[in-house]
Amino acid sequence: MDTSVTVSDSAATLRLVGRFDFKAHREFREAVEKLLQQSGARAVKVDMAEVSYLDSSALGMLLMLRDKAKAASRDVSLVGVSGSVRQVLDIANFSKLFSIN
Structure with a gap:
């Protein structure tokens, strides 16, 4: 999987590509640390538009991100979610934990 972090205004975006x-x-952990160190980024968006596969360990990593972001007073949303990735997140009831678009 490839990751990249971009920051614009008050939002930081973590873009994921490939198998998660x-x-x-x-x-992922290194990208999360980099992202949370960005000053001024009040919101965190995880761009999953190009994620082709998601397993249970990825769900755990997303929960870890959520906990670390919450400790840093930042909101996390999942964006670009579709197909089988959305199905996995729906089955795991992640819509109760994250804003999913």
Whole structure:
């Protein structure tokens, strides 16, 4: 999986590309740390438009992001979610934990 972080105004975007599974753990964690260190970014958007696969470890990583962002007083939303990725998030009831677009 590839990750990139961009910041504009008061929002930081974490863009994910490829398979979001346990192999992506280290890269995702490093991207989250970078993202949360950005000053002024009050909102965090996780762009999942190009995620082709999502497993249970990815769900755990998203929960870790949510907890760290909450501790830093930041809101997290998942954007660009569709197809099988949306199905996995729906089955896991993530819509109760995140804003999903």
